[in-house]
Amino acid sequence: MIEELKANYGHRFEDALIDEIIQVGTFKEVSEGFKMIEIGEYINVMPLLVSGVIKILREDNDGDELLLYFLEQGKTCAMTMGCCIGQTKSEIRAIAETDTKLIMIPVQKMEEWSGKYKSWRHFVFESYHNRLNEMLDTIDNIAFLKMDERLLKYLQEKSRISNDNKINSTHQDIAYELHTSRVVISRLLKKLENLGKIQLHRNYIIIKNI
Amino acid sequence: MIEELKANYGHRFEDALIDEIIQVGTFKEVSEGFKMIEIGEYINVMPLLVSGVIKILREDNDGDELLLYFLEQGKTCAMTMGCCIGQTKSEIRAIAETDTKLIMIPVQKMEEWSGKYKSWRHFVFESYHNRLNEMLDTIDNIAFLKMDERLLKYLQEKSRISNDNKINSTHQDIAYELHTSRVVISRLLKKLENLGKIQLHRNYIIIKNI
DNA sequence: GTTACTCTGTAACTTTTGTTACATAACTAA
DNA sequence: TTAGTTATGTAACAAAAGTTACAGAGTAAC
Numbered sequence: 001m002i003e004e005l006k007a008n009y010g011h012r013f014e015d016a017l018i019d020e021i022i023q024v025g026t027f028k029e030v031s032e033g034f035k036m037i038e039i040g041e042y043i044n045v046m047p048l049l050v051s052g053v054i055k056i057l058r059e060d061n062d063g064d065e066l067l068l069y070f071l072e073q074g075k076t077c078a079m080t081m082g083c084c085i086g087q088t089k090s091e092i093r094a095i096a097e098t099d100t101k102l103i104m105i106p107v108q109k110m111e112e113w114s115g116k117y118k119s120w121r122h123f124v125f126e127s128y129h130n131r132l133n134e135m136l137d138t139i140d141n142i143a144f145l146k147m148d149e150r151l152l153k154y155l156q157e158k159s160r161i162s163n164d165n166k167i168n169s170t171h172q173d174i175a176y177e178l179h180t181s182r183v184v185i186s187r188l189l190k191k192l193e194n195l196g197k198i199q200l201h202r203n204y205i206i207i208k209n210i
Numbered sequence: 211m212i213e214e215l216k217a218n219y220g221h222r223f224e225d226a227l228i229d230e231i232i233q234v235g236t237f238k239e240v241s242e243g244f245k246m247i248e249i250g251e252y253i254n255v256m257p258l259l260v261s262g263v264i265k266i267l268r269e270d271n272d273g274d275e276l277l278l279y280f281l282e283q284g285k286t287c288a289m290t291m292g293c294c295i296g297q298t299k300s301e302i303r304a305i306a307e308t309d310t311k312l313i314m315i316p317v318q319k320m321e322e323w324s325g326k327y328k329s330w331r332h333f334v335f336e337s338y339h340n341r342l343n344e345m346l347d348t349i350d351n352i353a354f355l356k357m358d359e360r361l362l363k364y365l366q367e368k369s370r371i372s373n374d375n376k377i378n379s380t381h382q383d384i385a386y387e388l389h390t391s392r393v394v395i396s397r398l399l400k401k402l403e404n405l406g407k408i409q410l411h412r413n414y415i416i417i418k419n420i
Numbered sequence: 421g422t423t424a425c426t427c428t429g430t431a432a433c434t435t436t437t438g439t440t441a442c443a444t445a446a447c448t449a450a
Numbered sequence: 451t452t453a454g455t456t457a458t459g460t461a462a463c464a465a466a467a468g469t470t471a472c473a474g475a476g477t478a479a480c
Contacts, residue, residue, distance in 0.1 A: 058346065058349060058350070058353075060350060060353075060354040062354075064354060066349070066353045066354070068349070088339075091343065091346055092346075111331075114324070114331055114335075115325065115328065115331065118325065121321075121324055121325065121331075124335075125324075125334075128338045128342075129298075131342065132338075132341065132342065132345065133301065135342065135345040135346070135349070136268065136301055136302075136345070138349060139268060139276070139278070139345065139348060139349060139352065140268070140270060142349065142352050142353050143268075143270075143276045143352050143389055144270040144272075144274060144276070144389070146435095146436070146437090147436075147437070148436095170456085170457060170458085171457075171458070172456095172457080179353055179354070180437075180438080181437085181438055181439070182457090182458090183437095183438075183439075183440090183459090183460085184436095184437060184438065184439095186457095186458060186459065186460085187437095187459090187460085189458095190458095190459075190460090200458080202445080202446060202447080202456090202457060202458075203446095203447095203456095203457075356466070356467090357466075357467070358466095380426085380427065380428085381427075381428070382426095382427080390467075390468080391467085391468060391469075392427090392428090393429090393430090393467095393468075393469075393470090394466095394467060394468065394469095396427095396428060396429065396430085397429090397430085397467095399428095400428095400429075400430090410428080412426090412427060412428075412475080412476060412477085413426095413427075413476095413477095
């Protein structure tokens with residue numbers, strides 16, 4: 001854990017803070033698909049993402065999902081919503097998009113370190129700031145783009161975060177994350193295939209030249 | 211200014227912090243419609259909202275607008291995006307929805323006080339947290355609701371924040387904020403009128419029983 | 421008043437998205 | 451191999467939202 005911590009956060013946290021993280025943090029590895037946070041749960045640890053990708057989802061009253069954004073490995077790890085102040089329930093679901101390594105910090109430390117370490121404070125503010133920008137991005141997508149453009153962006157993003165032009169998703173998977181129906185996705189994917197941008201297969205899609 | 215500050219923030223900030231705010235803060239009054247922040251601008255003061263309502267808007271590349279949320283008077287004042295860390299440009303536009311009174315804090319103080327005053331730190335975190343929830347709310351609306359439901363919520367919200375069942379907007383105004391066309395809004399408003407929920411007039415709408 | 425402008429109402433049409441239904445292909449487990 | 455399951459393709463239709471066009475009401479300036 002110590003090497004991973006230093007590799008990802010060593011350049012931004014003071015040594016004293018790194019030491020404290022080693023003291024109180026617990027290392028955790030989870031596999032792809034693992035549900036890390038569920039809507040309505042109380043959160044008492046804050047995850048520092050060391051490697052892997054976590055997807056953050058929103059759900060409405062009817063159980064319909066919507067992908068909000070991906071948390072990526074390394075320094076850009078934003079903290080889990082609402083974990084910091086008060087004991088508020090999680091508004092989102094977090095699922096490991098890939099195998100993921102994390103360091104879990106008890107939430108009380110977050111407050112303590114905020115007073116103590118300037119670098120920690122900056123990290124927290126910056127994480128908030130980044131997450132807000134990700135949310136803005138999501139809003140831009142759903143408010144200003146049509147489904148075909150959203151789908152294209154989704155495929156690009158998926159490919160980018162896994163660093164692989166093969167996307168292991170069914171049409172239904174994609175439909176859930178974009179909050180639309182499978183038929184709509186199949187239709188639009190077929191159009192993209194006809195344009196030569198992708199290749200469709202059972203259970204996976206190859207990105208060609210988007 | 212001092213009375214307004216104490217009335218709105220006195221119960222949550224330490225006296226020493228209140229004193230500092232009085233030292234460095236500047237009082238500002240703006241009229242309805244005043245553009246407080248424009249997209250792309252750099253921000254170097256953080257506003258504490260004392261009274262009034264500010265609307266926060268997003269714009270896409272084609273100049274199409276979308277209402278994100280309202281900042282309301284008093285303690286729930288969230289800070290302007292991106293104002294705290296680094297010199298990043300504003301991603302949003304802020305316009306006074308009503309006549310508004312503010313206290314402007316130089317941004318350097320934000321960092322200084324974050325180390326010094328626990329209450330300030332809590333205020334900043336809580337503001338971030340609230341704003342994130344408002345963004346989630348916005349996402350819920352545009353992702354999960356149809357335009358008629360969004361319109362209804364919009365009218366309710368407008369009525370609530372002004373504490374008045376008369377809404378002084380044209381159909382075009384509403385169309386801009388919900389990012390749709392005037393014809394669509396006129397159509398849906400007429401439906402709501404036929405259902406007895408509102409009364410339509412030139413330049414204003416009366417909310418009856420939503 | 422007359423003129424110009426803004427706002428609203430509405431029809432007719434198009435595009436986009438969502439729904440239902442069904443056929444077939446591909447895989448899985450017995 | 452066969453039966454059952456899951457994934458995909460596609461047609462046909464419905465609903466929602468966006469567009470174009472125009473008429474007429476209300477308002478403001480002169």
